[in-house]
Amino acid sequence: MRAVQVTEFGGPEVLVPVEVPDPVAGPGEVLIGVAHADTIFLETQLRAGWGQEFFPVRPPYVPGGGVTGVVRALGEGVERAWLGRRVAAFVTGSYAELAVAAVDALTVVPDGLDLLTAAALVHDGVTACGVVEQAGVGAGDRVLVLGASGGMGTLLVQLGRARGARVVAPVRTAAKAGLVRELGAHETVDLTGTDWPERARAALGGAADVVLDGVGGETGAAAFPLTADGGRFSAHGAPSGGFAPVDAEEAGRRGITLLGIQHVRFGPADLRRLTSAAFAEAAAGRLRPVIGEVFPLERAAAAHTAIESRGLLGKAVLRG
Ligand SMILES: NC(=O)c1ccc[n+]([C@@H]2O[C@H](COP(=O)([O-])OP(=O)(O)OC[C@H]3O[C@@H](n4cnc5c(N)ncnc54)[C@H](OP(=O)(O)O)[C@@H]3O)[C@@H](O)[C@H]2O)c1
Numbered sequence: 001m002r003a004v005q006v007t008e009f010g011g012p013e014v015l016v017p018v019e020v021p022d023p024v025a026g027p028g029e030v031l032i033g034v035a036h037a038d039t040i041f042l043e044t045q046l047r048a049g050w051g052q053e054f055f056p057v058r059p060p061y062v063p064g065g066g067v068t069g070v071v072r073a074l075g076e077g078v079e080r081a082w083l084g085r086r087v088a089a090f091v092t093g094s095y096a097e098l099a100v101a102a103v104d105a106l107t108v109v110p111d112g113l114d115l116l117t118a119a120a121l122v123h124d125g126v127t128a129c130g131v132v133e134q135a136g137v138g139a140g141d142r143v144l145v146l147g148a149s150g151g152m153g154t155l156l157v158q159l160g161r162a163r164g165a166r167v168v169a170p171v172r173t174a175a176k177a178g179l180v181r182e183l184g185a186h187e188t189v190d191l192t193g194t195d196w197p198e199r200a201r202a203a204l205g206g207a208a209d210v211v212l213d214g215v216g217g218e219t220g221a222a223a224f225p226l227t228a229d230g231g232r233f234s235a236h237g238a239p240s241g242g243f244a245p246v247d248a249e250e251a252g253r254r255g256i257t258l259l260g261i262q263h264v265r266f267g268p269a270d271l272r273r274l275t276s277a278a279f280a281e282a283a284a285g286r287l288r289p290v291i292g293e294v295f296p297l298e299r300a301a302a303a304h305t306a307i308e309s310r311g312l313l314g315k316a317v318l319r320g
Contacts, residue, residue, distance in 0.1 A: 125278025147214025220244025
């Protein structure tokens with residue numbers, strides 16, 4: 001089969017199309033003909049060699065972890081009913097024509113949802129649903145979303161709004177601000193000026209009950225003081241190069257609940273539950289992943305370049 005490998009740590013050019021033997025479904029597994037594989041920012045960071053302490057990988061490897069497709073073959077002990085089903089799964093190595101998944105890791109894609117849209121929700125939908133659940137976003141909350149223009153952030157904006165929160169998003173460009181407002185943010189704030197935290201506070205109408213930080217670094221650090229006493233601060237993102245450096249003692253003193261990347265690493269049962277929840281919301285028309293461009297598998301390097309250039313309006317998805 002065709003696949004794309006990270007041949008060594010480096011820039012997008014280390015993503016190289018290769019021919020590898022077809023994988024075979026073992027006991028309790030299925031073989032999926034990949035229709036689409038999602039891409040997430042983390043995959044660009046891992047390709048560059050970042051994050052080994054959280055996500056150890058060694059080249060050469062096939063990157064990616066989320067697919068949608070059709071079950072083509074069954075391993076021993078798997079019910080025949082799975083054959084031909086449209087499914088989504090978390091796998092090891094999704095930049096490929098075929099992927100093997102444990103039957104326990106499959107979620108059926110509902111009839112009302114196409115495989116492209118479903119693929120865009122595999123990671124982002126699960127994490128976004130998990131983040132709003134863990135941060136307890138509810139009606140009347142003032143919610144600040146950092147990274148609102150991204151694959152997961154665009155979903156957090158919609159989920160926050162649907163839960164009745166007041167959603168404010170600091171955003172870098174006018175086009176992305178327009179998108180984020182269209183998706184439900186009450187207000188956006190220009191992130192390029194140093195006074196954005198004061199403007200965000202004014203837009204929120206006070207301190208934030210919940211800060212959902214998908215950016216980290218200095219931006220995340222500047223958002224921490226905006227958190228209300230007794231509020232929640234989720235530091236789940238690090239596209240800036242590091243998670244938000246927050247003072248745990250101060251958080252404790254002020255009664256702020258700190259959540260982090262470890263809170264969005266779910267076990268198989270939660271992954272299936274959250275995937276189904278995201279798919280149900282999308283099938284009902286209440287959640288819309290924003291897809292900026294679909295790249296053929298062999299152009300995975302171009303997909304990574306697009307993610308890193310931060311120019312796409314929406315996420316990059318691969319076609320298997
Ligand atoms: N997707 C998931 O399921 C998942 C799971 C766990 C953790 N996370 C973490 O959440 C973060 C966002 O993930 P994503 O997949 O949604 O990524 P994404 O679609 O690429 O979005 C990245 C977001 O971060 C901003 N950003 C990108 N580079 C930046 C930089 N150098 N400095 C400041 N802001 C930057 C972008 O805003 P601009 O418009 O300004 O470019 C965009 O809003 C990542 O750190 C990721 O590791 C994601």
